[in-house]
Amino acid sequence: MKKITKFLSFKVSLWILILLVVISIGFYIYGNINAISSGTKSSYSMVQSIEKVNEQVFLNVGIATVISSSEHTEFPLTKIKIPLTEKKALIVVNYKAKLGIKKSVKIEMKKEQEYKIIVPKYEVIGISLDKDNPYKVYDNSGDILSYSTKDIDTGELVTDELSDEMQNKYLKEYKTQMDESAKEYYETLFKAVDTENKVEVVFE
Template sequence: MKRNKSKSKSLLKRFFGYKVPAWILIFLFLSFVIFYFLGRSQALQSEANKAFSMVKYIKEVNEEVFLNVGIQEVETQTNNTKIPWTNIGVPLTEKKALVILNYDAKLGIKNSVKVKSTGAKSYNVEIPEYEVIGISLDTKKPYELYDSTGELLSSSTADIDTGKLATQSLTDEKQKKYIKQYSSRIDDSAKNYYKSLFKSVDSKIKLTFTFDR
């Protein structure tokens, strides 16, 4: 027993007596620190990428889209450095951006139609004023920065916000011109829609239409 104890003690002394070079200890310590902070940064990044959504409201609508208008819109903007307290641009400081947008303007109605009987199996369909139902960006190429240039001394000029430049075309107000431009096409589409709808109930039903302009 004494021999076994003395043997184990000698083994422990030999184990703790080994000299480890300082650079190995430093390397192990630095490795631990690097892996620790990498793990922390990845955890923080994955946490930062979480998204949250909240339902703001639920609203019933009676929208019908009668016409999709495929639009390619070109928007340009220029910025330059102004002489202080004036609106005069400094020569050779101009920055210019040209953005091309591709989208569909959806035109139709947001309110219900009024249907009045005008006789046996005949009805008048009163269609409310046309509105812009929404906008659908092209799935393949919705947005393209076609050109972005700056003159020789333009480094001091404010950069153009191309995102804002692109989205300023995507307002309902700018799409209303297409309602006027294609009103007859929208009328035809609306007539065909309601004729098909009523004929699915009774093929002998006759319809007339009035439009709220």
């Protein structure tokens, strides 16, 4: 009977020891999980340049451009296209171009209450894709043997369309509207100071 009691008391002590070990392991794991989940993230920024600008937008142009592109596989060492290897893409890009000036205007006083405003050359100030429908791929297909033809990079097509070089054509196309907008802007600005002010607006 004493042996049984001794064995049971030993068994209880062993279970208590096991329970303490399990609890200790649990706290250890919990602590490590918290340490991982409460880790910090930091980033550092350095200002490389600060530029003072005198931008003035005279026209916002909403543009929808249809871009088509195609690729073929050619016979080696030639410019001859292999039949049925064409891949093509058709994309519509919707964006807004801001046209105006980035440099300050020159102001000359001709005589009292008469001013001459010299507007610098127009530039593309910025472009932004339409928030709701920036661009859509309407066709991105290939002929039966086009598996070896290079894929068309639709993202690159969009980037090329939004380049300043491509936007410069709108500076010529909408020059008349920008001239009118600039004249109205500076006449309103100077007459707000004094209604007797007279303004002549010329363009470089």
